[in-house]
Amino acid sequence: MAHMTSILESAVKLNNGRQMPLLGLGTWQNKQPGSVQDAIETAITAGYRHFDTAYLYRNEAEIGEAIKAQIQQGKVKREDLFIVTKLWLTFYSPEDVLVGFNKSLEALQLDYVDLYLMHSPMALQRQGDEIFPKKDEELLFSDTDYVDTWKAMESLVSSGRVKSIGVSNFNISQLQRLLSVAKIPPAVNQVELHPYLVQSDLVKFCKANKITLTAFSPFGCPGRPKEFHRGATDPEKLLEDPVINDIAKKHQRTPAQILLRFHVQQDIAVIPKSASPKRILENTKVFDFFLDEDDMKALKSLDKGWRCCIIEEMKSHPFFPFKDSYVSWRACEGISEVENK
Template sequence: MVVPSITFNDGNKMPMFGLGTYLSKPGEVAEAVKYAIEVGYRHIDTAFFYENEKEIGEAIREKINDGTIKREDIFVTTKLWNNSHKEHEVVPACKLSLKNLGLDYIDLYLIHWPIAFKSGDALTPRDASGKIEFDDTDYLETWRGMEKCKGQNLVRSIGVSNFNAEQLARLLSQAKIKPVNNQVEITLNLNQKSLVEFCKKNEITVTGFSPLGRPGNRYGIKNLWDEPIIQSLANKYNKTPANIACRFILQSGVSPIPKSVTKSRIKENFDIFDFNLTPEELQEIEKLNTGSRVAPFSEGKESKYYPF
């Protein structure tokens, strides 16, 4: 099965389905990545913050070395963390991710959040009272560092993550290089229709993280798989509720990146390319939207660049 791809505004292409790796544990993530590549996944999403770049890089290189794929067959996304938002910190942070991955270039490099933390080695710097130590570095400054990463050919494409429409508009007004992608939470609960439409109008593609709604999330938010419309469509198409959720997101023009380390689920999640939901069915699913987030990053509200 060849995964459909979407073309960025810089001419590069991204597979419209990938493997998410947030919270994938050491020792599990390498096996998950290798199996996903064997199944047919060609897009692997990680981030410096996930602390699994090294293991993911090793898994990818193993599948290149055994002839399963060539480097140009696999699309790797990683992200700049909040503690390296000053312009002069971005290129060194990108080089560190490249070193971790053991690759010559990153396909897509994203600003993980528009929010900056205090610079330093601590991923989440906290003061004596336990509060996150924020920094007021403007994401426009951070973007200039991202443009340098592209200029130095460390990365093929640059984009953002967790940016709202207002932040994107401000970035577009100042950027020398347009962002190609905005990675945001997109689920049955949170279809982000207006943000997706804004991105499409401005030639920014969208990747949807946590498309399965993070079952068992700490906020107690249901992923709506038990809703009658989802159950009925799963029966109609002989698919799982997870398949229906990912297909809905894909047909909305968004690239879903479900996370799993379980082989059966990695294979099952990939099974979305042999059916189409009708326009009426898409509309019915849209109505399920509650606006609930499984990744609200509530602590970030103290930052003036908090996006929600």
């Protein structure tokens, strides 16, 4: 269990001995240069040292500029930062992994990244700089095996330009398969986690196999783009849940702080995204209180297997990782559609 501490002291040890701060700043959907610069400056001042981005987010260059400025101003040292980015799906062919990595490293203006993740187990064909390459409105899937991609990822560690490697959006069976062949086991699996998607089996598996979990979309991603919505109403609003709000009142905290504490108390890293200075600071105030056993039980009881982040067009991919849980949220969607007819 995470101890009473501050944001600067709160970290989890990865399976290679390196430390990763438990609270990070997510930057998905944060593309505006001024917004990124301000968010990172505010976050560093507030004590954040863990920053999460990806080639997909198209903001690595702005983040690199912001971090460079903070280092040059003496606000922080590079060795105190933990920078995470991700290999995009179109660079999964083993010969393209280094190409994709170099694009990210150059944009970030860094000599190395602290953690490099495969963004998902699903590969797409490479078509120039297309993020989602299509033909006749159909995504162009690649048959590249994520195991082969992983072997190329391992070579990045020996180069010294990546300190740790991991994955994102992998299910248990995919992790098992990767572990059976990996020379370097994944240090991290970054997945969607929150009380509506507790994923207790995945959490147990990762802890048993010394794979640290990072939770994305801890608030249920209220600002997610339309392609992630399922049904016209998409009614799930985690921050408004009465159980979460009752626990927040009990501890005199915000619902967001309760949701973040839910993860860090389990030694699960969490990367809330915000561009608001007030919320960036507010999100750091999660290391000076505990949720009791009843609180944790109540939060876990909210589990409904609901995912806010599934790209519908990917569900027919042979390595689509959510097949086992796909029915559960389809059922939720069906109920919401019936209720709102």
